[in-house]
Amino acid sequence: MLPDFGLMNYILDRSEGCRHVTLIDPGKQSAEIATQRAITAIEAGSKMIFIGGSTDTPNKIVHETCKSIQEALELQIFASSQDPISDESKWKIPVLLFPGGAHALSPAADGITFMMLMNSQSRRFLIEEQLRGAPHLYKFGIEAVPTGYLVFSPGGKVGEVGEADLLNSTDTELVKSYALTAQMYGFKALYLEAGSGAETQVSPSCISSAREVQELCLIVGGGIRSKEQARIAAEAGANWIVTGTLTEDAADMQELHSRISEVVTGAQSSSS
Ligand code: 1GP
Numbered sequence: 001m002l003p004d005f006g007l008m009n010y011i012l013d014r015s016e017g018c019r020h021v022t023l024i025d026p027g028k029q030s031a032e033i034a035t036q037r038a039i040t041a042i043e044a045g046s047k048m049i050f051i052g053g054s055t056d057t058p059n060k061i062v063h064e065t066c067k068s069i070q071e072a073l074e075l076q077i078f079a080s081s082q083d084p085i086s087d088e089s090k091w092k093i094p095v096l097l098f099p100g101g102a103h104a105l106s107p108a109a110d111g112i113t114f115m116m117l118m119n120s121q122s123r124r125f126l127i128e129e130q131l132r133g134a135p136h137l138y139k140f141g142i143e144a145v146p147t148g149y150l151v152f153s154p155g156g157k158v159g160e161v162g163e164a165d166l167l168n169s170t171d172t173e174l175v176k177s178y179a180l181t182a183q184m185y186g187f188k189a190l191y192l193e194a195g196s197g198a199e200t201q202v203s204p205s206c207i208s209s210a211r212e213v214q215e216l217c218l219i220v221g222g223g224i225r226s227k228e229q230a231r232i233a234a235e236a237g238a239n240w241i242v243t244g245t246l247t248e249d250a251a252d253m254q255e256l257h258s259r260i261s262e263v264v265t266g267a268q269s270s271s272s
Helices: 007-012 031-043 059-081 123-140 156-161 172-185 204-211 227-236 253-268
Strands: 019-024 048-052 095-098 111-117 143-151 189-193 217-221 240-243
Touching (some): 007 143, 019 031, 019 217, 031 048, 031 059, 031 253, 059 095, 111 189, 172 189, 172 204, 189 204, 204 217, 227 240, 227 253
Parallel strands (some): 019 240, 095 111, 111 143, 143 189
16 A cells, blocks of 8 residues: 555655565465465564565466455555554555566556666666566556666575676675666665575675665665564665565464564664
């Protein structure tokens, strides 16, 4: 659901410190379970939902998941509006597409991280998927958040499929150049990605290098599972921390709630 003061303002706002995104891969569970997971994640403190991940999920599955989550959010907003002590805005959480390509789109989303995989060696991820997707997004009328996407070692599936020239923890100068380039292109956000399920998160030195470009909203994900890892990324300058796997492999909603609460606490404990 769109926040009252608009999607872009909401994403770029820094007044609440480092916030948490729950990434849901619609190919990995039914729309119903995805919705339960999204609602539980928001109860635990997530402030945005990303829908995406797998490279081969068709539009139909992506759309069903987006629609189901949006309907559940509407119900929560309605229930809160009937309860004088409840805060409706808690449920005005944007649902953004985080697509692997032009095949994973839905008009039910509030927006999209419209990305250039800046360190891809393939023209497909630099411009071609975007060319295929843009006319659909224009028709849907959903807001694009111009986002540079950088994949770091180990990179996982996205590094492989995206043919990324993987960045390493020592590439701090290069990361800064990418961040400056992103800013000069007019991108609002830069997503630093280690790959889903990565054994090591993006190094704090690289996050700090990107942070030198103050204007960019820094989104950091891949391999973050603990409070301490979230704190490290936030201290280094992340504005948003994304987790996906920790939601997928939680045994039940209670475990999911406690895992996300921990990461949210870590992200918020940063003084920067
Ligand atoms: C992947 O950065 C995200 O795009 C999330 O990674 O699954 O390791 O949390 P994890």
